[in-house]
Amino acid sequence: MEKEDEYVKALSEGDSKAFEILFLRYQPRLVAFFAGFVHDDEVARDMAQDIFFSLWTNRERLSAVRSFSSYLYRMARNALYNYYDHSLVCEKYDAEQLFRPLVVENTEELLFVRELQALIDLKVEQMPPQRRLIFRMSRVDGLDNEEIAASLNISKRTVENHLTAALSDLRRMLKMALLLFY
Incomplete structure (x- = not known):
C-alpha cells in the first residue's frame, strides 16, 4: 500500500511510468467490475479506459487522494450511474420513435x-x-x-x-x- 501511495504521488506529478503501473494493476479489476453490470466486455473495457483517461487528464487532483482504490471505485460507480442514465434516455427516445x-x-x-x-x-x-x-x-x-x-x-x-x-x-x-x- 505504501508503494501504491508513491505511485499515486508520482502520477499526480506527471510520471507516466507510475500511471502505467497503476493501469496494469487496476484496469483488469475495473473491466471485470463494469462487465458484471453492463454484461458487455467491449463496453466494460471502454468504461475502464475512460476512467484511466480521466485519471491522466486530471492527475493533479490525485495529490489530495487518501485511498486510490476507493477513489477509483467511486469514479467507477459514478461512471455506471452515468451509463445507466444515458441508457434510459436512449431507450426513452427509441420508444418515442417506435410509437410516434x-x-x-x-x-x-x-x-x-x-x-x-x-x-x-x-x-x-x-x-x-x-x-x-x-x-x-x-x-x-x-x-x-x-x-x-x-x-x-x-x-x-x-x-x-x-x-x-x-x-x-x-x-x-x-x-x-x-x-x-x-
Whole structure:
C-alpha cells in the first residue's frame, strides 16, 4: 500500500511510468467490475479506459487522494450511474420513435406499418404480466415512471427495469423483423 501511495504521488506529478503501473494493476479489476453490470466486455473495457483517461487528464487532483482504490471505485460507480442514465434516455427516445405516428404515403408502406404494429402487439402480449402492465401504463396510458410506481406500489427503479427489459425485447424483435422485410 505504501508503494501504491508513491505511485499515486508520482502520477499526480506527471510520471507516466507510475500511471502505467497503476493501469496494469487496476484496469483488469475495473473491466471485470463494469462487465458484471453492463454484461458487455467491449463496453466494460471502454468504461475502464475512460476512467484511466480521466485519471491522466486530471492527475493533479490525485495529490489530495487518501485511498486510490476507493477513489477509483467511486469514479467507477459514478461512471455506471452515468451509463445507466444515458441508457434510459436512449431507450426513452427509441420508444418515442417506435410509437410516434407514421405518415404513410403508399399501400406498401401501410401494409408494412400494419405488420410491424401487429408484431409489436404480439411481442407485448408475450411479455410477463407485470412487464406488460407497466409497459402499457407507460406507453398507452402515458403515465410517467413515478406515477406507475405509486399506482402499483413498487419502486421507481423496478418500473425502470421493466421498461428497459420491455424496450430491449421490442428492439431485438424489430431488428429481426427489419432483416426479414429488407
